[in-house]
Amino acid sequence: MNLHEYQAKRLFAGYRIPVPLGITADTAEQARKAAQELGGQRWMVKAQAHTGGRGKAGGVVLADTPAQVQQAAGQMLSAPIVTRQTGPAGLPVSCVLIEEPCAIATELYLSVLIDRETQRILLMASQAGGMNIEEVAAATPEQIFTLTVDPSAGLQPYQCRRLGFALGLTGTQVRSLQKILFSLVELVQSEDASLVEINPLIVTETGDLLALDAKINLDSNAAYRHKDWQTMRDISQEDAREARAAEHDLNYITLDGNIGCMVNGAGLAMATLDLVRLQGGAPANFLDVGGGTTAERVAEAFKLILSDDKVVAILVNIFGGIVRCDLIADGILSAAQQVGIPVPVVVRLAGTRATEGLARLAASDLQVTTAADLTEAARQVVAVAGGKV
Numbered sequence: 001m002n003l004h005e006y007q008a009k010r011l012f013a014g015y016r017i018p019v020p021l022g023i024t025a026d027t028a029e030q031a032r033k034a035a036q037e038l039g040g041q042r043w044m045v046k047a048q049a050h051t052g053g054r055g056k057a058g059g060v061v062l063a064d065t066p067a068q069v070q071q072a073a074g075q076m077l078s079a080p081i082v083t084r085q086t087g088p089a090g091l092p093v094s095c096v097l098i099e100e101p102c103a104i105a106t107e108l109y110l111s112v113l114i115d116r117e118t119q120r121i122l123l124m125a126s127q128a129g130g131m132n133i134e135e136v137a138a139a140t141p142e143q144i145f146t147l148t149v150d151p152s153a154g155l156q157p158y159q160c161r162r163l164g165f166a167l168g169l170t171g172t173q174v175r176s177l178q179k180i181l182f183s184l185v186e187l188v189q190s191e192d193a194s195l196v197e198i199n200p201l202i203v204t205e206t207g208d209l210l211a212l213d214a215k216i217n218l219d220s221n222a223a224y225r226h227k228d229w230q231t232m233r234d235i236s237q238e239d240a241r242e243a244r245a246a247e248h249d250l251n252y253i254t255l256d257g258n259i260g261c262m263v264n265g266a267g268l269a270m271a272t273l274d275l276v277r278l279q280g281g282a283p284a285n286f287l288d289v290g291g292g293t294t295a296e297r298v299a300e301a302f303k304l305i306l307s308d309d310k311v312v313a314i315l316v317n318i319f320g321g322i323v324r325c326d327l328i329a330d331g332i333l334s335a336a337q338q339v340g341i342p343v344p345v346v347v348r349l350a351g352t353r354a355t356e357g358l359a360r361l362a363a364s365d366l367q368v369t370t371a372a373d374l375t376e377a378a379r380q381v382v383a384v385a386g387g388k389v
């Protein structure tokens with residue numbers, strides 16, 4: 001689960017990580033009032049959406065008067081923001097953050113994440129902040145410094161000093177950085193964050209360190225011990241189909257291709273995507289309908305897949321262990337009755353009651369192709385989807 005910048009900055013403040021003073025607004029009028037409340041001569045207006053790259057997309061604006069704040073906020077709130085991370089549809093903006101501007105001397109990059117390879121918390125920092133860190137990593141990897149936190153010893157002051165001096169900071173600034181790093185590690189552990197990114201972490205003209213931007217990903221697997229997360233969730237920023245799938249306990253992720261895939265079990269679903277790719281096709285989604293699948297959930301899954309208008313063919317791959325293949329067949333037929341299935345469907349059923357399931361499909365007037373094994377099914381669905389992409 002992702003947080004908005006203003007939510008992340010509130011969390012930062014709670015962990016004594018310095019952030020600029022700011023007020024959120026839902027309307028242009030509120031934005032003007034927020035500017036007056038903040039006082040000062042100039043203001044930053046920042047569109048709140050779950051994406052980076054807002055600066056280059058008109059989502060970060062410096063305003064000289066409260067009237068300009070109002071105008072910039074009105075513009076941001078009137079249309080989705082399209083950045084290089086969002087895709088052409090963009091993301092809706094229903095809130096802006098008004099902040100006091102900061103005089104920047106240097107823009108640093110700082111992030112904390114879980115390194116799966118070492119199974120430790122990893123801190124990453126660079127002097128090349130404000131930019132796309134992937135590009136820095138590709139072109140000048142020597143500009144990125146990392147440190148890993150030993151889980152039993154914890155973060156060590158000498159590690160922070162080493163990182164600070166590598167970033168070219170002064171003694172006082174290194175001490176500020178050390179406090180921020182300790183706070184960040186504490187935040188990641190207490191809040192069950194999987195990623196915290198500050199880009200840029202600035203050194204101001206007076207030599208202070210400040211988090212000018214804030215990105216936090218929370219580990220959804222830990223949601224059960226953070227009841228307050230529900231109030232921070234913004235469904236308007238999530239993929240609509242993925243949110244609907246979650247309501248039905250379906251594990252669904254939108255992909256770029258045109259072949260809808262309905263599979264039980266995450267491992268089998270991954271293998272199915274690989275095989276479709278191997279045959280030259282492009283999957284439109286990952287979908288694990290789960291182990292205890294019922295006919296209703298299969299019908300829901302079908303509706304979900306069909307609501308994506310990129311889908312030109314569907315591959316059903318079910319291995320009946322706990323789940324009964326005849327019930328899967330019922331689900332497919334019920335979906336066909338409820339919404340109609342306008343695209344060709346290739347079905348591979350194996351395991352418990354597969355023969356009965358296939359017989360039910362054959363007896364119906366639904367146009368389905370059945371395949372005996374997975375490779376054959378993948379080959380067939382790629383063919384009916386129009387061949388290799």
Ligand code: GDP
Binds near residue numbers: 199
């Ligand atoms: P992002 O583009 O979505 O990552 O949004 P950021 O919050 O990182 O803002 C983008 C850029 O705007 C930053 O890298 C800064 O260069 C600039 N910026 C943001 N806030 C301020 C500010 O208070 N003062 C100044 N001078 N520049 C700012």
Ligand code: MN
Binds near residue numbers: 052053130199200213
């Ligand atoms: Mn940023």
